[in-house]
Amino acid sequence: MSPALVDDLAFRALTAKIASERGFGAANYRDGCLRRRIAVRMRACGVSDYTAYSARLDTDAAEWEKLLDALTINVTKLFRDRDVYEAMAHDVVPAVWALAAPTLRVWSAGCSSGEEPYSLAALFHRHAVSLSQQDRLSRLQIIASDIDRGSLDRARAATYADAAFVDTPAELRQRYFSPGAPATVVDEARALVTFERRDLLNEAAPRGPLHLILCRNVVIYFDAASQQALFQRFHDALAPGGYLVLGKVETLLGAARTLFDATDHRRRIFRRPAA
Ligand SMILES: C[S@@+](CC[C@H](N)C(=O)[O-])C[C@H]1O[C@@H](n2cnc3c(N)ncnc32)[C@H](O)[C@@H]1O
Incomplete structure (x- = not known):
């Protein structure tokens, strides 16, 4: 299997996990956007692939919260625009x-x-x-x-x-x-x-x-x-x-x-x- 395919499968497995364990239907979000957000969390945790990051989520409840925060993107203001x-x-x-x-x-x-x-x-x-x-x-x-x-x-x-x-x-x-x-x-x-x-x-x-x-x-x-x-x-x-x-x-x-x-x-x- 090519490294790109392995990466893609691991990404799909991670988004399926986010949906099943946290009810966040990540599969419906644009890939590029999700990948960028997840990459920020992976860098913060010092891991470089989706499988390792998924394992990290299994043992780190606080990281789940940080990930969901990163995915939901809450930026806003009063009378925006x-x-x-x-x-x-x-x-x-x-x-x-x-x-x-x-x-x-x-x-x-x-x-x-x-x-x-x-x-x-x-x-x-x-x-x-x-x-x-x-x-x-x-x-x-x-x-x-x-x-x-x-x-x-x-x-x-x-x-x-x-x-x-x-x-x-x-x-x-x-x-x-x-x-x-x-x-x-x-x-x-x-x-x-x-x-x-x-x-x-x-x-x-x-x-x-x-x-x-x-x-x-x-x-x-x-x-x-x-x-x-x-x-x-x-x-x-x-x-x-x-x-x-x-x-x-x-x-x-x-x-x-x-x-x-x-x-x-x-x-x-x-x-x-x-x-
Ligand atoms: C960038 S904020 C926009 C806030 C406000 N509407 C504005 O324009 O300033 C995006 C919001 O969408 C929410 N959001 C993302 N996916 C959602 C979903 N599937 N269902 C409901 N809200 C969602 C996020 O939690 C976040 O608070």
Whole structure:
């Protein structure tokens, strides 16, 4: 067997092990991305092949946690890509808020440590206040999910260091966070968000219909087939006319392009066509 084939088989065995022992469906992620992340951990452990690294995992519980941290890539910030949040504040939030639905369901899919759903909560809250409709905020549910339990614990704590605020408009920081640093999300915004663990590759969307899905900087790590299957699920979970917002370097692939209209292609804002 050639060394490349041996390496490939050992890589597949390792990803199968990660899936079976830790429920992280690594086989659906892009190979190059996974290999780079695993290589970082292998270097840190001083091992040079997948088989040796797999053996290391068998005897080192802490290494499992470090590996899962490396694979899930939790980088995020509040109001990440400010122009996207400006577009959402201007177009998406008012359109969703104006829907007659008794419950408005918004899903932040792959929410990491909570910056994204809290940013959304601030936008919806500010919009409701601008219309003197605070009493209607009780019909809004922002469901935020992630596969990574550590991130979800940080999200529930709702407290952020200065670095998380680099994209945050001053007036929103002042209104929706406690003074100083680290700063905690105020209760009015916090109360709009609930967190849950959910694996986007293997679990259904939250109970719908949903009116807005943000899934930003998550699908980029998935292989093309998994992305397409997920976009189909997003489509099916959204109410007709509901919005989908992706990360700025992500886009709809293949048949998924026919499922949505692009309302702002540059900012990756899409809409399920109205019925
Ligand atoms: C780079 S962060 C993106 C955070 C936020 N959406 C943003 O754009 O700033 C990617 C997140 O996707 C999560 N993730 C990766 N694979 C996932 C999966 N299969 N199901 C759910 N979340 C996943 C990671 O745990 C991580 O928190």
